[in-house]
Each structure stands twice: as structure tokens, then as C-alpha cells.
Amino acid sequence: MNARTVTLLDVAQAAGVSKSTVSDALQGSGRVAPATRDHVREVAARLGYRPNSAARRLRSARTGAIGLHLPQTATRLDYYMKLAFGAVARAQEEGLDVVLLAPAGGTHGPLASRVDGMLVIDPETGDAAVPALLDAGVPVVTGERYLGPAPDPVGAVVCDNAASLTALLDHVHDRGARRPALLAPADTSAWAAALHTTAENWGRDHALPVARHTVSFAATAREAEEATAALLAADPDIDAVVCAPDGAAPGVLRAATALGRTPGRDLLVASCVDGAATRGSSPAITAVDFRPADYGRVCVELLCDILAGRTGPETVRRHGWTLETRASTLGTD
Amino acid sequence: MNARTVTLLDVAQAAGVSKSTVSDALQGSGRVAPATRDHVREVAARLGYRPNSAARRLRSARTGAIGLHLPQTATRLDYYMKLAFGAVARAQEEGLDVVLLAPAGGTHGPLASRVDGMLVIDPETGDAAVPALLDAGVPVVTGERYLGPAPDPVGAVVCDNAASLTALLDHVHDRGARRPALLAPADTSAWAAALHTTAENWGRDHALPVARHTVSFAATAREAEEATAALLAADPDIDAVVCAPDGAAPGVLRAATALGRTPGRDLLVASCVDGAATRGSSPAITAVDFRPADYGRVCVELLCDILAGRTGPETVRRHGWTLETRASTLGTD
Known part of the structure; x- marks a missing residue:
């Protein structure tokens, strides 16, 4: 490797472009067409060009x-x-x-x-x-x-967290649910705040109040299981549970099964966030994919x-x- | 904030140390005692000292x-x-x-x-x-x-992946298992290679061959479920399943339950990697915590x-x- 001897000019000549194009291409400044940028980068890599990163950053006042x-x-x-x-x-x-x-x-x-x-x-x-x-x-x-x-x-x-939760509630409503519940974190994030407002609005619009239970922002499946057990004990008429936190919805399935309910039949279960847990559970869980x-x-x-x-x-x-x-x-x- | 006027010397004088100690402390070079380093950093933060990072990196030939x-x-x-x-x-x-x-x-x-x-x-x-x-x-x-x-x-x-799998196999053996099985990825990593060798050695040492089934490196719970169903169909005498990939072991529980087995009683289940999935499942799954x-x-x-x-x-x-x-x-x- 004679990397130290390869200069910006060498790269420019080999690539058939100007020195400033090489510089722009290597720095990803956006002023260079993608095809040119890729070409210059290939040439630079082939020649073993190694810019002094710290010096380059100082000149461009960018950290990269x-x-x-x-x-x-x-x-x-x-x-x-x-x-x-x-x-x-x-x-x-x-x-x-x-x-x-x-x-x-x-x-x-x-x-x-x-x-x-x-x-x-x-x-x-x-x-x-x-x-x-x-x-x-x-x-x-x-x-x-x-x-x-x-x-x-x-x-x-x-x-649009209002639209996605509305779609979830409309969906369980279409599937026959008349007493939906929501497990959601306290409204310290824009996402959670939108969920609470949307649940309230949807319940008013449909004259079907949505039971709400607060769980932590990153509730575990175990936490969702306990929350669901508490919800269903307090109100056995609940026929759908929408679980907000990523990864927690399988706990809703477990609580339902433990109480003799059949998820997907006499208790609909959905999640506000799709992921490995919702796709891989049994039954697989309806979810919003972001x-x-x-x-x-x-x-x-x-x-x-x-x-x-x-x-x-x-x-x-x-x-x-x-x-x-x-x-x-x-x-x- | 008059951050631009605070120099390295200002920090050194305020902290009662030399300039080179300030420099070493801020760069985390390891030549400074932790207490001194923390003191210097507190003083630097209090004074609003902001080194020119790019220039500093150029001098120290480090990217940070x-x-x-x-x-x-x-x-x-x-x-x-x-x-x-x-x-x-x-x-x-x-x-x-x-x-x-x-x-x-x-x-x-x-x-x-x-x-x-x-x-x-x-x-x-x-x-x-x-x-x-x-x-x-x-x-x-x-x-x-x-x-x-x-x-x-x-x-x-x-x-020590040999020692941890040996401990898992010894544990299920102590709990009565005589026909253990291992779900593990192909041996393209040091971890997986050690699991295969260890299972073979343990089986020979105990005259209890370990049934092995290959799954992917990041097998899902669904994949583990299907692999377990296949294993138990091929050999109903299997009385313990050790599942290697992180997060997949709950699938072993599901397959067992679907076949009328009771995890923890007539089928022992363990995981080579602990995590949210093993701690949060029902029943909770024995695992190696790294x-x-x-x-x-x-x-x-x-x-x-x-x-x-x-x-x-x-x-x-x-x-x-x-x-x-x-x-x-x-x-x-």
C-alpha cells in the first residue's frame, strides 16, 4: 500500500473530473450526481486514496x-x-x-x-x-x-398517530367489538398524547367510550398481561384490547387465554406498533406498521x-x- | 455564554492543574486519575470551555x-x-x-x-x-x-460458551432430562461452533446423545416453534429443548403446548441467551445471562x-x- 502518496489530484485525473468534484463526491455534499459520486468513490478506493479526515473536517467545518x-x-x-x-x-x-x-x-x-x-x-x-x-x-x-x-x-x-389509532379502532369495530380498551403510556410524548386524545374522540363519535389503562412507555409483555387481567376483571364486557407499546401485545394474548377467552374470537387484540413480537406471536397480532x-x-x-x-x-x-x-x-x- | 473566550489555560488555572493535565483529562487519555479527570471536566463544563474538536483531532491524530x-x-x-x-x-x-x-x-x-x-x-x-x-x-x-x-x-x-452450555445441559439433566435436544445455528460463528462441539462432547460423556437441529443465527420464535414441532414429531422421547438464538425460545413453549406437553414438567425448556423474551414468557425460561x-x-x-x-x-x-x-x-x- 502506498496510500500516503495518492493525492486528491491523482483521483481527479484518474476519474476524469475536477479536484472540487472529487472533494464534493467524497464528502457527499449533494452537489454531485449520484453516478459521478459513485464513480469518483470507486476510483478513490481503487487508488487507495486516504484523505486526512481531521484536516478535511477542519477545512469544511464539518464533523462528517x-x-x-x-x-x-x-x-x-x-x-x-x-x-x-x-x-x-x-x-x-x-x-x-x-x-x-x-x-x-x-x-x-x-x-x-x-x-x-x-x-x-x-x-x-x-x-x-x-x-x-x-x-x-x-x-x-x-x-x-x-x-x-x-x-x-x-x-x-x-x-399521523390519530389516523392510525382511528383505523385500528374502526377495524375492531367492523369486526364486532363494542367495548374496546386501550393500554397506552402516559402522555409525555407526542405519540402517547395523540393516542389518548384519539381514543377519547373516537369513543365520543361512536358513543362507545374506550376504556383506558396507563402502562409504561416500554411496557413489557408481562406488564401488558397484568394490565389486561386487571381491565378484564374490572369490566368483563371488554371485547377488544388495543395495546400501544412495542412488543407488549403478546401479554394481552396470555392474559386473555388465562381467563378462558379466545383471542381473535371473543377478544380482539391489536397493537399500535408492529414488530417481531406481533408478527411472531400465536395468533399473529394485528398492528400498525410504521x-x-x-x-x-x-x-x-x-x-x-x-x-x-x-x-x-x-x-x-x-x-x-x-x-x-x-x-x-x-x-x- | 462567552464560550469562545475560555481557553485551555483558563480551565487549567481554575482546576489547579497543568495545561497538559487538562488536555489529557478532556481527551480521556488514561494518564489522569479518574477523580482528577472528573474534576477537570466539571470545571471545563462550568466555564463553558469548548475545544475546537477538528483542530484537536488533527493535533492528536485521533478521530475521537x-x-x-x-x-x-x-x-x-x-x-x-x-x-x-x-x-x-x-x-x-x-x-x-x-x-x-x-x-x-x-x-x-x-x-x-x-x-x-x-x-x-x-x-x-x-x-x-x-x-x-x-x-x-x-x-x-x-x-x-x-x-x-x-x-x-x-x-x-x-x-466460555462450552462452560455455559455444559451448565445448561447439566441443569436439565439434574432436573431429570435424559433425552435433551439443541436448536442451534450452523457453525459459522465461534459461539455456534462451540455449542455444537459442546453438545457432542456432553452427549458422549453422559452416554446421552444430544439431538441437534439447525436453525438460523437469528431464528424467530416462529422458526423455533416449527423446529421444535419437527424434533418432537421425529422423537417423542425428547424431554428437554435448549434453544440457542436470542428471543426464539418462546416458540419452543408454543410448540410444546400445541402438542399437549407441559413446559417445565414433561418438557424442560432453556435458552442459550437471556433477554426480554425469556424473562417475560409464561412460564419464564431458564437462560444463560451474558x-x-x-x-x-x-x-x-x-x-x-x-x-x-x-x-x-x-x-x-x-x-x-x-x-x-x-x-x-x-x-x-
Whole structure:
């Protein structure tokens, strides 16, 4: 390897482009057509070109990285792992690294000198790390809005949580449920707040009040099992349980079975978040799929657009969802 | 904030230490006692000292970051999420960021200019990204050894997978099992290879051959359910199933129940990896706890020791484990 002798000019000559095109292509600045960028990167890799990263960063005043903050409870939820790797894949296309930030906050140096921008996913008002992240002096994109006081400029990618819960409640209503219940976290996040408001509105509109039971943001299947047992003991007429937290809905199935109910027949079960737990349970559980890897990609895309000045800092984009109906509400197996 | 006017000298004077101690403390070089380091960092934070990170990195020829490569299947397994955040927490103590690398490999620039070192966790011989990572020109610590050809210098943190599976098999044997079976991935990783060898040795030593069935590295509960159904159909005398992949063991419970068996009584069930799925299932499943967050910490620690020259590059450290016995083998509920 004679990597140290290969210069930017060598790469430019071999690739048949200008030095600034090489620089832009390697830095993923977005000013270069994808085909050109790929060509330049191939040539640079073939020649063994190794830019002095620290020097390059100093010149461009960019760190080449974006930070990713996930909820403290993320360690148990494959939803956030999928989101993180979606973000990593999209960031790689832009020539950016993704730095995983410590969920508990605290930091070993100023964030603004380490990352060009940050993604703060599902910020909860109870998360003490969030205010400092939003005030770190770099552009931030939140996944769902932050309900606490937040300084601009902050972009957001939001899901229509009112529409998706309405679709779930309409679906169990279509399947015959007349006494639905909702297991949802307290409203310290935009997502949970939307679930509570939507359940209340849907109940009023249909003259069928939705029984609500508060569970933790990252409730376990065990917690959902206990909550369901309590709900059904208090009101045996409940004929559908919609469980909000990722991964917890199998606990609803277990509680139902233990009480002699048959999920999908005399108790409909659905989840507000799709994942391995809902797809792999028996019966499989109807759920809202937010395609978390795509969600991560879209968040990075918005952050890059803001960093490159392609869109304003207060941009809000919507991310779609689909309702996946399965045996837990369809009664088939 | 008049952050721009605070110099390294200001911090040194306020903290009552030399400039080089401040520099070492802020860079986490390990030459400073923990108490001094914490004191200096507190003073720096209080004064609002903000080093020019890019300039600092240029001077120290360090990027201030380490890379983390997880198996491509990691997106479904909370084990790796816990490990990742353990690594992030420990890296933060050393003043290092953790860059999440794209599992599929490929990269937007030379890794050596972006990270000081890398963690490559549970490298499989089938993972096409691994050889390039091991040959990127920076120190690498693997979590478990890599079975393919690997250039030195590479350190490793390994678990005694032979001892932990032996403990699991001894435990179900103590509980009366005489025809145990193992669901394990093909031997493309050090972990899986150890499981196969250990099962064979244990079977020979006890004159009780262990039935083995191959499942995928990140088998779902559904896959384990189907594998268990096939195993029990082929050999109804099987009285214990040890399931290797994280999160899959609840599928063993479902298959057993569907066949009229009672987990914990006439079929003992255990998992080679503890996690939310084994703790939260009903009955709870006996499992080996590798404390993945600690495992991530220990990997970072070894990498930092190698980077700082405190230990040689070929260092191998062992990480402990505990056997968590639960209702699925104890028969209680």
C-alpha cells in the first residue's frame, strides 16, 4: 500500500473530473450526481486514496457525523434498532457517520464540535437529556414532535398517530367489538398524547367510550398481561384490547387465554406498533406498521436537507403507516 | 455564554492543574486519575470551555470515535442493542464517540480516517463486511473470535460458551432430562461452533446423545416453534429443548403446548441467551445471562487499553455469565 502518496489530484485525473468534484463526491455534499459520486468513490478506493479526515473536517467545518438520540427505554425495543440502522444506511449514502449518543445524556465534550446535526427520536418530556440536545447549537430533527419547550431551528418527521389509532379502532369495530380498551403510556410524548386524545374522540363519535389503562412507555409483555387481567376483571364486557407499546401485545394474548377467552374470537387484540413480537406471536397480532427503517431514513434525509440548505429548518414531514390485519382480530389462524 | 473566550489555560488555572493535565483529562487519555479527570471536566463544563474538536483531532491524530459493527441480523435482537449502549456508556467515559457502522458493510470513505479503532461483535464467517473491517488499518477488538482468516493486531473478548452450555445441559439433566435436544445455528460463528462441539462432547460423556437441529443465527420464535414441532414429531422421547438464538425460545413453549406437553414438567425448556423474551414468557425460561451491556463495556475497555498501549494487541479477555434458572426447567410457576 502506498496510500500516503495518492493525492486528491491523482483521483481527479484518474476519474476524469475536477479536484472540487472529487472533494464534493467524497464528502457527499449533494452537489454531485449520484453516478459521478459513485464513480469518483470507486476510483478513490481503487487508488487507495486516504484523505486526512481531521484536516478535511477542519477545512469544511464539518464533523462528517450526525448524532442519534433514542429513548432511554430503547434497549429493549427492536423498533429503535431498525430505525437506527435505517438512519445509518441513509447517512452512509450522504457520506455521514451516525454517532450513537448515550441515552442517559451527559457528554464528554461539546456536541457541536462532534456532530453536524442530530436526530432525537420520540423525545419524551420526562427525558432529562433532551433539552440539552435541542440546545446544542446544531440543527436537530425530531422523530415526532417534542412536547416540551424547544428552541428553533428544529425540523420534525411525524406520523399521523390519530389516523392510525382511528383505523385500528374502526377495524375492531367492523369486526364486532363494542367495548374496546386501550393500554397506552402516559402522555409525555407526542405519540402517547395523540393516542389518548384519539381514543377519547373516537369513543365520543361512536358513543362507545374506550376504556383506558396507563402502562409504561416500554411496557413489557408481562406488564401488558397484568394490565389486561386487571381491565378484564374490572369490566368483563371488554371485547377488544388495543395495546400501544412495542412488543407488549403478546401479554394481552396470555392474559386473555388465562381467563378462558379466545383471542381473535371473543377478544380482539391489536397493537399500535408492529414488530417481531406481533408478527411472531400465536395468533399473529394485528398492528400498525410504521416501517421503522424507512422512518430512520426519512429523518436523516430531512436533517441532510436542512444542513445543505435545501429546506428550511422548521420543516415538518409526514411518514406513512399501514394497518396489518392478522388472526388476532380476524379470527382466522 | 462567552464560550469562545475560555481557553485551555483558563480551565487549567481554575482546576489547579497543568495545561497538559487538562488536555489529557478532556481527551480521556488514561494518564489522569479518574477523580482528577472528573474534576477537570466539571470545571471545563462550568466555564463553558469548548475545544475546537477538528483542530484537536488533527493535533492528536485521533478521530475521537470508535466504530461498532454488529451482525446483520442484529436489528431484531435486543441483546445487541443492550451491548451497543453498554459500549456507548463506556466510550463516553473515555471521551470517545461510538459510530454505528452499516451492518451490510460498504463505506463512504476510509474507515481509518474516521475511527481510531473498531469493535466487531460476533463476526460470522458468512458476513462479507467483516474481512474489510479487520483489514482497515486500525486496531480491532472482536466480541468472540473470528473463525475466518484475520490479520493481527486483533484483540478479543470471549465468553466460555462450552462452560455455559455444559451448565445448561447439566441443569436439565439434574432436573431429570435424559433425552435433551439443541436448536442451534450452523457453525459459522465461534459461539455456534462451540455449542455444537459442546453438545457432542456432553452427549458422549453422559452416554446421552444430544439431538441437534439447525436453525438460523437469528431464528424467530416462529422458526423455533416449527423446529421444535419437527424434533418432537421425529422423537417423542425428547424431554428437554435448549434453544440457542436470542428471543426464539418462546416458540419452543408454543410448540410444546400445541402438542399437549407441559413446559417445565414433561418438557424442560432453556435458552442459550437471556433477554426480554425469556424473562417475560409464561412460564419464564431458564437462560444463560451474558449481561450484554457489560459485555459492550468490556469490549470498549479492551480497545481503549490497546489504543493507549496499556496492553498488547493480541490480548484476549474473558467475559463471565450466569445461569438463571426459572419455571421452564424448575416446574414451578
